[in-house]
Amino acid sequence: MEVVIVPDARAGGELIAEAMASLVCRKPGALLGVATGSTPLPVYEALSAKVRSGAVDMSRARIYQLDEYVGLPAGHPESYRSTVLREVVEPLGLTEDSFFGPDGTAEDVQAACEAYDRALAEAGGVDLQLLGIGTDGHIGFNEPCSSLASRTRIKTLTEQTRVDNARFFDNDIEQVPHHVITQGIGTILEARHLVLLATGEAKADAVAHSVEGPVSAFVPASALQLHPHATVVVDEAAASKLKLAEYFRATYAAKPAWQGL
Numbered sequence: 001m002e003v004v005i006v007p008d009a010r011a012g013g014e015l016i017a018e019a020m021a022s023l024v025c026r027k028p029g030a031l032l033g034v035a036t037g038s039t040p041l042p043v044y045e046a047l048s049a050k051v052r053s054g055a056v057d058m059s060r061a062r063i064y065q066l067d068e069y070v071g072l073p074a075g076h077p078e079s080y081r082s083t084v085l086r087e088v089v090e091p092l093g094l095t096e097d098s099f100f101g102p103d104g105t106a107e108d109v110q111a112a113c114e115a116y117d118r119a120l121a122e123a124g125g126v127d128l129q130l131l132g133i134g135t136d137g138h139i140g141f142n143e144p145c146s147s148l149a150s151r152t153r154i155k156t157l158t159e160q161t162r163v164d165n166a167r168f169f170d171n172d173i174e175q176v177p178h179h180v181i182t183q184g185i186g187t188i189l190e191a192r193h194l195v196l197l198a199t200g201e202a203k204a205d206a207v208a209h210s211v212e213g214p215v216s217a218f219v220p221a222s223a224l225q226l227h228p229h230a231t232v233v234v235d236e237a238a239a240s241k242l243k244l245a246e247y248f249r250a251t252y253a254a255k256p257a258w259q260g261l
């Protein structure tokens, strides 16, 4: 696992956007797995700036969703489908044809989960999966004690995650769905490159437990330790509880720039 400590969220966004752009230059039809939440926004802003300036042509890239609320009506502004369309797909100049996600409105939700898991594999697998992290260490919506081998499935949100996400629902926790679909931890681990971005002090404990703690279903992001190509990008605040921060800084400083993430 590589840990990169950046000065701020903007620098993290720029670094990851650069990695995504260089992937798409090498492999124009790359599958990019995207996350929602506030943290990845600087990545999408930096990447769409590259598209607008002509530095990268994303027209053949495909965008895959990580998770989704169950039961929000199609077109609900806070469904993750609407969110990714608004924050990623449209700013990158892509259309819905190149955007795929699990169907949170399906009558048979379990079948929709299995269909999405299959679709990911049939499309060749995700090349780069961007992840955020919950304050409890969740990735996607894999809450603590999710199986490290789990596949795309229905999960029930913890009270903490519903409280954290109420800000997207007029600060009204009653509006936050209880159930979600999420790529499982086993599914996420199949992506060829995992890039987790965490910014702000509220994520410092979750980052320290994930990077330096034992691999444990209780801290779902600790599963990144099992992946051969996992990159954790953190700002100074999110890195503040890492015991090996100096080592991570020195290692990254000594890395040749051409290597990328």
Ligand SMILES: N[C@@H]1[C@@H](O)[C@H](O)[C@@H](COP(=O)(O)O)O[C@@H]1O
Pocket (backbone or CB within 6 Å): 035, 036, 037, 038, 039, 040, 066, 067, 131, 132, 133, 134, 135, 138, 139, 140, 141, 161
């Ligand atoms: N399902 C999403 C996660 O993918 C995201 O990482 C997390 C943190 O969001 P934020 O970056 O806004 O803190 O929120 C939600 O739970």
